[in-house]
Amino acid sequence: MKGGRSKAGSKNDDKLSVKQKKVKKTKDPNKPKRPPSAFFVFMEGFRKQFKEKNPAVKGVAAMGKAGGDRWRAMSDEDKAQFVTIAEQRKKDYEASMRAYEKKQAGGNDEEESDKSKSEVNDDDEDGSDEGEDDD
DNA sequence: TCGCTGATTGTTCGT
DNA sequence: ACGAACAATCAGCGA
Numbered sequence: 001m002k003g004g005r006s007k008a009g010s011k012n013d014d015k016l017s018v019k020q021k022k023v024k025k026t027k028d029p030n031k032p033k034r035p036p037s038a039f040f041v042f043m044e045g046f047r048k049q050f051k052e053k054n055p056a057v058k059g060v061a062a063m064g065k066a067g068g069d070r071w072r073a074m075s076d077e078d079k080a081q082f083v084t085i086a087e088q089r090k091k092d093y094e095a096s097m098r099a100y101e102k103k104q105a106g107g108n109d110e111e112e113s114d115k116s117k118s119e120v121n122d123d124d125e126d127g128s129d130e131g132e133d134d135d
Numbered sequence: 136t137c138g139c140t141g142a143t144t145g146t147t148c149g150t
Numbered sequence: 151a152c153g154a155a156c157a158a159t160c161a162g163c164g165a
Contacts, residue, residue, distance in 0.1 A: 037145030064142035
């Protein structure tokens with residue numbers, strides 16, 4: 001979308017590219033997944049609502065159509081909210097991609113795990129009692 | 136029993 | 151610059 005579309009005569013939205021059915025086998029295990037677009041970010045919240053309103057919904061097609069229809073009904077400003085989030089996701093993706101390229105360049109076991117470390121849980125967590133207040 | 140297919144749009148990569 | 155692929159979701163059906 002985005003106002004200026006490169007395609008000049010896109011009068012028909014035929015499903016020219018009807019591929020993507022079976023996701024190709026990504027042979028690159030380190031390849032980071034692509035950041036979710038604003039539409040997907042919106043879908044994250046929409047899925048819950050859709051499930052609540054349509055608990056008997058089956059398949060993703062119904063949700064996809066409903067989501068797409070709702071998405072188009074939204075104003076650019078409303079979508080801007082998700083777009084902003086999507087941008088953050090993209091930023092994070094760039095960082096992941098950087099690590100990915102780094103790995104591709106040279107085999108190093110250094111992953112992008114140097115970011116903020118939630119809790120220093122060295123030992124295997126038991127999970128029985130959640131002690132959020134350590135110390 | 137396991138795994139793919141379907142439908143939506145946006146974004147990103149590759150040529 | 152254009153094209154094509156791929157991101158998540160859930161339940162149903164095929165082999």
